[in-house]
Amino acid sequence: SAVSGWLVRFVPAMIPLGLTIAVLAAITVIVMRLSVGPTSATRSRWWLWAPCIVLSLTSITGWTRPQLREWSTPVPDARTRLVAEISLPPGFRAEAQDEILLAVDLASIGDSTVPLEVNVAGVAYRFNDGGSQIDKNYRIKGSYPAFDRIMDLKPQRMRWYRVMRIAPEAINGAVMRDGKLTVIIGISDSAYTGPGFRLFGDPVDPQAKAATVPSFSHTSIERFKEWGDRRVYESYRLESVAARSYLLRGGIVVDDDLSPDAGIQKGRFRIYVTMTRADFSRHYF
Secondary structure, eight states, X not given: OHHHHHHHHHHHHHHHHHHHHHHHHHHXXXXXXXXXXXXXXXXXXXXXXXXXXXXXXXXXXXXXXXXXXXXXXXXXXXXXXXXXXXXXXXXXXOOTTOEEEEEEEEEESSSSOOEEEEEETTEEEEEETTSHHHHTTTOOSTTTHXXXXXXXXXXXXXXXXXXXXXXXXXXXXXXXXXXXXXXXXEESOTTOOXXXXXXXXXXXXXXXXXXXXXXXXXXXXXXXXXXXXXXXXXXXXXXXXXXXXXXXXXXXXXXXXXXXXXXXXXSEESEXXXXXXXXXXXXXX
């Protein structure tokens, strides 16, 4: 449930805070009892509570770690679609030799294959999650299969970006027509009844010029053991003008709350466009 998901993220982050307060409070009591006279006791009290406050605030920063701020949106059937409208800068044009990739941070909720459909600039692409059509551009290094043996997870439930190529002419056409690239993700089979997939997002400003998200290229076994996600977090400069995220439920736009997680979740779905130019410069939108 949403509450249990919130507790799973919140409780581990608060453990260091609780331990810090408990230990320093105990030390304060002991020193106060050993001190002689009210003046020295008062000095001991304030001398110890000052670092207590500092360390407590430091512990609270664990809650601000990006992996604890992420939220997710489950899609159990074909009635719900997730939409990202990425506005590109004026004058943007992709060249024929540019490599343009659409990176989507999603994972299946169960072990079964989910029939996914991604509509990019009006063109629908269908594929099965976990298949080579998705991961061939991302799982390049031969060491990646090692992650599969650390935890008993099928490819559908592993956390990585599902990546697909976008033809330069497709993105150019979308920019000329709408000034933006519209990506719609959902389940292609209307008879499918779940459990579906989950798309992740962050509480960031849709017009932000930078994003701290799971890396598109760097991984860590240590991080995978701790968080179940192999990707380290990196900050990327975004060249998009804006990125609007919303749900389509039965054709109705829902953008006031993007996730059933506890609280009101707004921001951006982790749907990004990466472009590598002929000079090997990389650009993120």
